[in-house]
Amino acid sequence: MGLTELEQRITRMEDIEAIKQLKARYCEICDDLHNPDRIASVFVEDGIWESADFGQAKGHDAIRELFKGFREHFSFSQHNISNPIIEVDGDRATGIWYLQGPWTVAEDGKETWMALRYDDEYVKVDGEWKYSHLRVALRMTADR
Numbered sequence: 001m002g003l004t005e006l007e008q009r010i011t012r013m014e015d016i017e018a019i020k021q022l023k024a025r026y027c028e029i030c031d032d033l034h035n036p037d038r039i040a041s042v043f044v045e046d047g048i049w050e051s052a053d054f055g056q057a058k059g060h061d062a063i064r065e066l067f068k069g070f071r072e073h074f075s076f077s078q079h080n081i082s083n084p085i086i087e088v089d090g091d092r093a094t095g096i097w098y099l100q101g102p103w104t105v106a107e108d109g110k111e112t113w114m115a116l117r118y119d120d121e122y123v124k125v126d127g128e129w130k131y132s133h134l135r136v137a138l139r140m141t142a143d144r
Contacts, residue, residue, distance in 0.1 A: 015088045018129045019095060019122055026131070027079035034070035034077070039063055043131045044123055051136035076104035081118075091124040092132075102144075111144040 022042060029038045040060035043049070049063050050056040057066040078101045085096040097118040104111050121133040 012088050015093065015124070015129070016086045019086050019088075019093055020084060022122070022129050022131070023081060023084070023095070023097060023118075023120075026134075027081055030070075030079050031077055034067045034074065036064040036067040036071060039067045043134075044125060047131050048133045049131075049136075050134065051138070053138040054136060073106055074103050075106040075109075076102070078102050093122040093124075093129070095120040095122065113142045113144065115139040115141075 026039075026042050029035050029042065032038065040063055043060065043063060046059055047063065048056070048058045049066060055066055055069070057063040079099055080101045081097050081099050083096075083098045087094050095118070097120070099116040099118065100113065102111060102113050115138075117137045117139055119135040119137070120131060122129050123132045124130075
């Protein structure tokens with residue numbers, strides 16, 4: 001194995017780890033009461049957050065507004081992420097993730113569990129991975 005091939009393999013591994021850290025940061029922001037002031041930091045300027053079940057937003061301002069709504073709707077969430085499949089192609093990548101976690105509805109205190117699937121697209125900007133398109137599909141809910 002030549003040095004160039006080894007460098008490429010290491011870069012790929014570093015990119016995958018950076019994308020895992022991006023997803024962890026996204027989840028931490030969501031579990032920080034869907035913090036609308038922090039969420040834009042993980043998206044490119046024209047990034048998209050999309051879900052047939054929860055809404056859609058394009059761009060930092062719209063994503064912030066969407067998360068303000070989540071903050072009003074949910075008083076608690078815990079994003080437990082697993083099973084990442086990450087494919088890196090230069091400065092672009094895709095990821096599939098699964099989430100299972102509890103949520104509490106702010107209005108009535110109803111507790112529920114959700115299972116979701118994330119289909120993500122990422123782009124590396126100035127050496128940092130960000131979301132270009134995050135898709136969320138609700139797979140099931142179970143009331144406590």
